[in-house]
Amino acid sequence: MLPAESPDRTGHPLVGLGDVCAAADRIRGTCLHTQLLPVPWAPGGSTWVKAESLQPTGAFKLRGATNAVARLTEEQRACGVVTHSSGNHGGALAYAARQAGVRATVVVPHGAPQIKVDLVAAAGADLVRVDAVDRTAMCADIAERTGAVQIPPYDHVDVIAGQGTVGLEIAADLPDVQVVLVPVGGGGLISGIAVALRALVPGVRIIGCEPRLAGDAAASLSAGERREWAVADTARTVADGLRAPALGDLTWPHVRALVDDIVTVEEQAIVEAVRVLAGRSRLVAEPSGAVTTAALLSCADTVPGGRTVVVMSGGNVDAGWLASVLAGTSREAPSCGH
Amino acid sequence: MLPAESPDRTGHPLVGLGDVCAAADRIRGTCLHTQLLPVPWAPGGSTWVKAESLQPTGAFKLRGATNAVARLTEEQRACGVVTHSSGNHGGALAYAARQAGVRATVVVPHGAPQIKVDLVAAAGADLVRVDAVDRTAMCADIAERTGAVQIPPYDHVDVIAGQGTVGLEIAADLPDVQVVLVPVGGGGLISGIAVALRALVPGVRIIGCEPRLAGDAAASLSAGERREWAVADTARTVADGLRAPALGDLTWPHVRALVDDIVTVEEQAIVEAVRVLAGRSRLVAEPSGAVTTAALLSCADTVPGGRTVVVMSGGNVDAGWLASVLAGTSREAPSCGH
Numbered sequence: 001m002l003p004a005e006s007p008d009r010t011g012h013p014l015v016g017l018g019d020v021c022a023a024a025d026r027i028r029g030t031c032l033h034t035q036l037l038p039v040p041w042a043p044g045g046s047t048w049v050k051a052e053s054l055q056p057t058g059a060f061k062l063r064g065a066t067n068a069v070a071r072l073t074e075e076q077r078a079c080g081v082v083t084h085s086s087g088n089h090g091g092a093l094a095y096a097a098r099q100a101g102v103r104a105t106v107v108v109p110h111g112a113p114q115i116k117v118d119l120v121a122a123a124g125a126d127l128v129r130v131d132a133v134d135r136t137a138m139c140a141d142i143a144e145r146t147g148a149v150q151i152p153p154y155d156h157v158d159v160i161a162g163q164g165t166v167g168l169e170i171a172a173d174l175p176d177v178q179v180v181l182v183p184v185g186g187g188g189l190i191s192g193i194a195v196a197l198r199a200l201v202p203g204v205r206i207i208g209c210e211p212r213l214a215g216d217a218a219a220s221l222s223a224g225e226r227r228e229w230a231v232a233d234t235a236r237t238v239a240d241g242l243r244a245p246a247l248g249d250l251t252w253p254h255v256r257a258l259v260d261d262i263v264t265v266e267e268q269a270i271v272e273a274v275r276v277l278a279g280r281s282r283l284v285a286e287p288s289g290a291v292t293t294a295a296l297l298s299c300a301d302t303v304p305g306g307r308t309v310v311v312m313s314g315g316n317v318d319a320g321w322l323a324s325v326l327a328g329t330s331r332e333a334p335s336c337g338h
Numbered sequence: 339m340l341p342a343e344s345p346d347r348t349g350h351p352l353v354g355l356g357d358v359c360a361a362a363d364r365i366r367g368t369c370l371h372t373q374l375l376p377v378p379w380a381p382g383g384s385t386w387v388k389a390e391s392l393q394p395t396g397a398f399k400l401r402g403a404t405n406a407v408a409r410l411t412e413e414q415r416a417c418g419v420v421t422h423s424s425g426n427h428g429g430a431l432a433y434a435a436r437q438a439g440v441r442a443t444v445v446v447p448h449g450a451p452q453i454k455v456d457l458v459a460a461a462g463a464d465l466v467r468v469d470a471v472d473r474t475a476m477c478a479d480i481a482e483r484t485g486a487v488q489i490p491p492y493d494h495v496d497v498i499a500g501q502g503t504v505g506l507e508i509a510a511d512l513p514d515v516q517v518v519l520v521p522v523g524g525g526g527l528i529s530g531i532a533v534a535l536r537a538l539v540p541g542v543r544i545i546g547c548e549p550r551l552a553g554d555a556a557a558s559l560s561a562g563e564r565r566e567w568a569v570a571d572t573a574r575t576v577a578d579g580l581r582a583p584a585l586g587d588l589t590w591p592h593v594r595a596l597v598d599d600i601v602t603v604e605e606q607a608i609v610e611a612v613r614v615l616a617g618r619s620r621l622v623a624e625p626s627g628a629v630t631t632a633a634l635l636s637c638a639d640t641v642p643g644g645r646t647v648v649v650m651s652g653g654n655v656d657a658g659w660l661a662s663v664l665a666g667t668s669r670e671a672p673s674c675g676h
Contacts, residue, residue, distance in 0.1 A: 035373050040394045040433075041460070053620040056378045095378075115617070122379070275657070279453075282391040282653030284620035315620030319613070319664040326661035 014254055015157055017199040020164035020192060023063070026070040027165060030099045031055060031063050036173050036309065041280045042296060047308045049293070050170065051283050053315025057119055059241075059289070060166060060189055060313050061092035061153070067162030068151045069096045077102050079147035084135040086112035087241050088314050089153035091119030098123050105148060107139045113240060115316050154188030155248030164192025170309050171200040178306030181292035183313045184208035184217045184262060185242035187251030193311070194258035205304050208255070208262035209295040211237035211270060216246050217255065218262040226252045238267055241288030241314065263302045269294035275325050277312065286317040352592055353495055355537040358502035358530060361401070364408040365500060368437045369393060369401050374511050374647065379618045380634060385646045387631070388508065389621050391653025395457055397579075397627075398504060398527055398651050399430035399491070405500030406489045407434045415440050417485035422473040424450035425579050426652050427491035429457025436461050443486060445477045451578060453654050492526030493586030502530025508647050509538035516644030519630035521651045522546035522555045522600060523580035525589030531649070532596035543642050546593070546600035547633040549575035549608065554584050555593065556600040564590045576605055579626030579652065601640045607632035613663050615650065624655040 032055055036048035052060035069081060080103035083093050090106040097104035104125040108117055109132035120127055130138045143150045152159065166189065170177055180197060182190040194206050210217050214234035219227040228246035235243055247255055255262075273290035276297065277283045285293070292310045295303055370393055374386035390398035407419060418441035421431050428444040435442035442463040446455055447470035458465055468476045481488045490497065504527065508515055518535060520528040532544050548555050552572035557565040566584035573581055585593055593600075611628035614635065615621045623631070627650045633641055634648055 032373070032375070035370070037370070037392055038394050054375055056376050058620050278622050278660070279657055282396050282622035284616050284622060319617055319666070322616070323661040323664035326657045326664070328657070 014257060015160045015164065015192065015195050017196060019157065019161040020168055020196045023067040023158070023161040024165045024168055027063055027066040027162060030066045030096060031165070033169050036170070037281065039281060039310070042308070043300065044305050045307060047296065047310060048174065049281060049283070049310045049312050050166065051312045052166070053283060053285060053289060053312060057088065057091045057095045057123070058314055058316045059088035059092065060163060061088040062096060063165050064159035064162035064188060064192070065089065065092040065096040065151065066099070068156060068158040069093070069100045069102055071158045072102065072149060076149050079149065080104060081151050082107070082139055082142045082146075082148040083151050083153065084108070084139040085153055087116050087153070088316055091116055091123060091316070093151055094120045094123035094125030097125065105142055107135045107142070109135050113318060115318055119316065154186035154244070155250045157250065160188050160192045160195070160250065160254070162192065163189045164196045166311060167193035167196030168200070171197055174307065174309060175201065176307060177201055177204055177309055179205045179207060179304050179308040180311065181207050181209050181295055181303065181308065182311045183242060183288055183291045184210045185288065186244040187217060187247040187255050189311070189313060190259060191251045191254035194254060198258045205260045206258065207295070207303060208259055209291040210262055210264050211239045211242055211291060212264035212266055213237040214239070214242050215264045218264050220247060220252065221255060221259065221262050224256070238270055239287040239291055241286065242291065261302070263295050263299050265291055265294040265298060269298040271325055273297060274317070274322070278322070278326060283312065284315040284317060284322065285312050286314050289313040289315060352595060353498045353502065353530065353533050355534060357495065357499040358506055358534045361405040361496070361499040362503045362506055365401055365404040365503060368404045368434060369503070371507050374508070375619065377619060377648070380646070381638065382643050383645060385634065385648060386512065387619060387621070387648045387650050388504065389650045390504070391621060391623060391627060391650060395426065395429045395433045395461070396652055396654045397426035397430065398501060399426040400434060401503050402497035402500035402526060402530070403427065403430040403434040403489065404437070406494060406496040407431070407438045407440055409496045410440065410487060414487050417487065418442060419489050420445070420477055420480045420484070420486040421489050421491065422446070422477040423491055425454050425491070426457075426654055429454055429461060429654070431489055432458045432461035432463030435463065443480055445473050445480070447473050451656060453656055457654065492524035492582070493588045495588065498526050498530045498533070498588065498592070500530065501527045502534045504649060505531035505534030506538070509535055512645065512647060513539065514645060515539055515542055515647055517543045517545060517642050517646040518649065519545050519547050519633055519641065519646065520649045521580060521626055521629045522548045523626065524582040525555060525585040525593050527649070527651060528597060529589045529592035532592060536596045543598045544596065545633070545641060546597055547629040548600055548602050549577045549580055549629060550602035550604055551575040552577070552580050553602045556602050558585060558590065559593060559597065559600050562594070577608055577625040577629055579624065580629065599640070601633050601637050603629055603632040603636060607636040609663055611635060612655070612660070616660070616664060621650065622653040622655060622660065623650050624652050627651040627653060
C-alpha cells in the first residue's frame, strides 16, 4: 500500500491528511464528533460502534456536504448548490447549505425513500422531482441555468476530506485501534477514513463491508482493477445507500492504495444486524449502516480480531420496514462471503 | 428553594455537590459521559437530548449502581450485593458488580419485562425469580443469609449521587442551559441532577416529567407533602420504569427543595414520543425515557422555553411493542396535564 498523500499509479493525487484536518475545522459546529459507544455484546475482543446515525441528519454524509459548502467562494455561495440524490447526501447537503445560509436544490427521483425526501424538505431545500433516468441531466441543467455548484455524493475531494473526519475522530478517541470496519458504497467514506487512519495509526486494519449483492468494490479490490456492476444487480440489496454500481474515479485509487480488505455480507445478516443494533445497542440503523455489524456478527473467519471500531454510517430507515424487522419476520441465519 | 447541601425541613441532609463529583470519578471507565445530541426537529428554541439509552446497559441506572458498588468496603465486596428489580436497576447492578469483580444477586418478580431480565442474565448475575409480593422479603432474606449488601434502586445516597453525574455533564457541556427535563419515577435521577445543576447553574429550570397515570410526584410537589398512589393505579402507565407509587424518604426532600415543577403527560404522548425519537433522532427509547420528549412535544403551555436539555433515561423496550409503535397503530393526538 502507498502512504497517504502520494499519487497513485494512475496519477490521481490522493486526498491528504492535511485536507482532512482542515475539513475538521470547517465542520465543527454543524457536525457532531460522535463518541465511541462500547459494544458489550460483541463477540471476541473490545468493540466500539461509531454511530453516525446520531448526526443531525442521521448519517455521516453531513460531514462531506458541510466541508464542500464551506469551501465555496463568495461568488459560488451566491449561486447556491445542487445535487441529485435519492439518499442521505441530499438531506445532508440541504442541511449544510441552510446552516451556511446558502440556497440548495436537490433533484430527487420519483420512488426515492420517503424518509430521505422528508429530510431534504425539512431542511428547506428546493426539491425537484424527476424520473430517475433524467436526474443527472436535470442536475446539470440547473447548474448551467443558475450557476449553482454541483456537489456529488462521493467522488469529490472536499466530500472525501469531510468524510475523513470520521477517521480523525477514531484516531483521537482510540489511538490503539486495531481494526476499523467501514461500509462501502461509492467509496467516499472509506476513502476519507483510510487517508486519516493510515497516516495516524499506520498499522490499523481497514476493512470495507459491502452487501454481496452489490459487491463491486470487493470484486475490484480482489481483481486489482475497478469493476462496474449493472444497476439492476446492485439494486437487489436492501442496503439502499450502497447500491452505487462502481467506485468513483477518485475513490477507487484511495481504496486500492489504502484499504486492506473488503468483505461481503448476506442480506439476512444485514437485517439481523439492524435488529441487534436496535435491541442491544438501542440504535436505529438503516441497512447500509448495519453492514459493518453484519460483518462483525457473521464473518468471524474473515474479519480480524482486536480492538475494533464498527462504523455505523446512518439511521434513516423506513419505519414500517424497521417495524417488520423488530417484529421478527426475518430470522434466517446470517452467512458471509468474501 | 433551598441551596444544595442544606438539610431540608424534615432534617434529612441532602446529597451534596461534592458527593456527585466524587461519584463522577468513581464511575469513569464503566459509564459513558453521554454527549448532548442536537434536536433539529424540536419546537421552539435550541434543544439537545441526553440519551442515557447509549449507556452499556441502556439506561442511566448504571451510574448509581456503579457508584454504590465502588463505595463498598473490602469486607462488603467479599459478600456481594443484592437487589430486587423488575427493571433497569437490576441489569445495571449486575453489570456494575461484574465490572468491579463483585458477586450480584437480583431478585426478579415473575412477569418482569423479558428484555430487562435478559440484561441481568447477560451480565452474569445470579437470578432469583419469585412472585412479586415476595420480592422484598426474599431480598432481605438473601442479605441476611449471605451478608450481601442491599442496593435499592433510588432511595440511597450513593445511588442519588451517581445519577447526579448526569447533571454534572450537562453543566460541563452546556453551561448556559436554561431548562432541563427529567423523568420522575422514584426520584433518584431528578434528585441527583438537581443537586448538581442547582449548585452549578443556579438559575436553571429543573422540570420533572411523569405519566399522568402515575402522577404521584406532581401531586406531592403541588400539595407540598409526599403523596403515595396505589400500585394498581401507577401500574396503568405504559412507562414501566416510572410506576413507583411514591417518592422515597431521601428523594422527596430533594425534589421538594430543588425541583421547579413536575408536569404530567398522557399515554398517547409517550407513545408518540417513542415514535418520534426513533424516526427523527434515530434513538430507541423506552416509554419511561420518552416522557420528557412527550412533555416537550405536548406541553408547550407548561414547559418553559429556552436552551433545553431533554434527559432520555433509557432504551430497554420490548421489540414487539416498539414494532407496533413504528407500524403506526398508536396515532391519537397527545395532550398534557399539569
